Amino acid sequence: MSLPLSVDYAPMEADTAREIPSGPEWEYEPKWDGFRSLAFRDAGRIHIMSKSGQPLARYFPEITAALISLPAKKFVVDGELIVTHERTLDFDALLQRIHPAESRIKKLSEETPATFMLFDLLVNERGIDLTARVLDERRSELERFAEMYLDGQDRIRLSPRTRDFDVAKSWFKRMAGPLDGVIAKRVDRPYASGERNAMLKIKNLRTADCVVGGFRYGTKQRLVGSLLLGLYNDSGLLDHVGFTSGLAAAEKPALTKQLESLIEPPGFTGAAPGGPSKWSTERSGEWEPVAPKLVVEVQYDHFSGNRFRHGTKLLRWRPEKKPRDCKLSQVRKESESPLTLLS
Numbered sequence: 001m002s003l004p005l006s007v008d009y010a011p012m013e014a015d016t017a018r019e020i021p022s023g024p025e026w027e028y029e030p031k032w033d034g035f036r037s038l039a040f041r042d043a044g045r046i047h048i049m050s051k052s053g054q055p056l057a058r059y060f061p062e063i064t065a066a067l068i069s070l071p072a073k074k075f076v077v078d079g080e081l082i083v084t085h086e087r088t089l090d091f092d093a094l095l096q097r098i099h100p101a102e103s104r105i106k107k108l109s110e111e112t113p114a115t116f117m118l119f120d121l122l123v124n125e126r127g128i129d130l131t132a133r134v135l136d137e138r139r140s141e142l143e144r145f146a147e148m149y150l151d152g153q154d155r156i157r158l159s160p161r162t163r164d165f166d167v168a169k170s171w172f173k174r175m176a177g178p179l180d181g182v183i184a185k186r187v188d189r190p191y192a193s194g195e196r197n198a199m200l201k202i203k204n205l206r207t208a209d210c211v212v213g214g215f216r217y218g219t220k221q222r223l224v225g226s227l228l229l230g231l232y233n234d235s236g237l238l239d240h241v242g243f244t245s246g247l248a249a250a251e252k253p254a255l256t257k258q259l260e261s262l263i264e265p266p267g268f269t270g271a272a273p274g275g276p277s278k279w280s281t282e283r284s285g286e287w288e289p290v291a292p293k294l295v296v297e298v299q300y301d302h303f304s305g306n307r308f309r310h311g312t313k314l315l316r317w318r319p320e321k322k323p324r325d326c327k328l329s330q331v332r333k334e335s336e337s338p339l340t341l342l343s
Contacts, residue, residue: 001042004129005076005122010194011038011051012078012120014201020168020182021200027135027187028168029161030338031180031201032117033089033302034082039116041067041075048081056081059097062109063116066155072145074127078120079159083112087337088178092305119159119183121145122191131191135198138191160341163187171341176204179338180302203301207315208331211323212294213238214267214287215259223252224259227296228287229312230268231328237270239328242308244298262290271306295321303331 001007020028037056040047046064048057057064060081083094093112099105121142122131130138139161146158162168172182181203189198210229218225226245230238247255266272267289274287298312306328 001040001045001047002127003040003042003074003076003123004127005040005131007038007040007047007049008053009038009076009122010053011036012192012199013194013196014183014199015196017184017200017202020165020172020202021184022165024163025186025188026165026184027139027161027163028165028171029119029159029183029185030171030175030341031183031203032080032082032159032338033091033178033180034080034094034114034117037079037081037116038122039063039067039077039079041070041073043073044068058102059099059105060109060114061106062113062155066116066153070149070153070156072125072149074123075121075125075145076123077116077118077142078122079116079118081114081116083114084339085112087339089180089338090304091302091309113155115154116156117159118142118146118150118156119161120191125149131193134188134190135185136187139187157342171338172202172204174336175338176206178336179204205299205301206331207297207299208303208312209295209297209318209321209326210241210244211238211292211326212259212290212296213240213292214273214289216243216287218252222256224256226311227314228267228273229296229298229308230270230292231326231331232324233270233328235270238268238292239270239306240268240273241303241306241328241331242300242312244296244312244314246311246314259288259290262293263288264291265289267292292323295319295323295326300331 036051038049083090184200186198192198212227213230214228215224216226226243229242231241233239295318297315300308300312302309
């Protein structure tokens with residue numbers, strides 16, 4: 001490619017913050033729940049690269065086709081690949097797109113097409129490298145680019161932004177759950193390739209009360225390593241929904257004894273650990289079932305596919321909470337779709 005940036009160019013990274021920063025030096029964007037990607041076009045050649053440097057173009061032929069269809073023949077853009085379903089973001093459907101079979105990829109690209117949300121322009125259609133320019137200038141260039149070339153495009157969209165702190169806070173509140181959080185960027189900084197000094201991510205972290213339906217021993221000692229979490233579904237069955245670890249070392253001996261005294265099959269009466277799914281691991285079947293008597297409050301960022309996508313953080317034990325009150329409904333609260341930001 002004759003572009004000024006190579007396809008292994010590292011995207012700008014985000015540091016983590018607990019609160020949304022305020023001040024005239026900040027602008028705010030939705031934090032989309034997808035695959036961060038850089039897309040490169042040089043005439044008829046397209047490269048889509050993940051944040052980790054993996055090529056993605058073959059998995060998203062509809063995005064490749066959309067990029068090729070743009071009148072601009074040369075550019076590098078930064079954005080997020082997402083899949084939506086009924087006005088919500090569907091990360092599980094996005095994961096399904098990474099498949100070795102070309103026939104499967106083609107089928108899914110038609111059934112669950114992706115959208116590429118653009119939020120930065122690194123090289124414009126004239127082949128000019130914009131990375132040394134501050135975000136304020138790059139964003140103006142991106143909006144000009146979108147106005148000229150994205151009209152009528154369904155698969156490539158311009159991600160919204162705001163300089164209004166109160167608007168960013170309202171996004172965070174109104175769209176908790178469907179929206180991954182908020183990104184804050186310094187408008188007075190150049191594109192910081194591979195660095196975390198110009199962008200912050202503030203995630204929507206929520207809490208849930210869960211039943212301990214089982215546990216796993218740690219790898220080195222016969223002490224509890226993680227708790228398996230359950231929530232009661234609409235049929236009254238206890239579904240396995242994830243795990244929590246990070247238990248204090250000093251508490252593990254006593255907690256192990258307590259859990260061992262409660263060992264009692266089946267542990268989970270609905271979906272159980274070790275079932276056939278993409279969440280399964282080599283250790284999925286190595287767990288001990290316990291009677292559903294203990295309740296913990298955990299902090300989590302995402303719940304999708306009837307699972308906490310990542311490990312949760314144990315906040316506290318809830319001895320006063322009835323296990324039967326720990327229902328799936330608490331993690332399925334309705335909130336406004338972030339796709340309304342595109343209307």
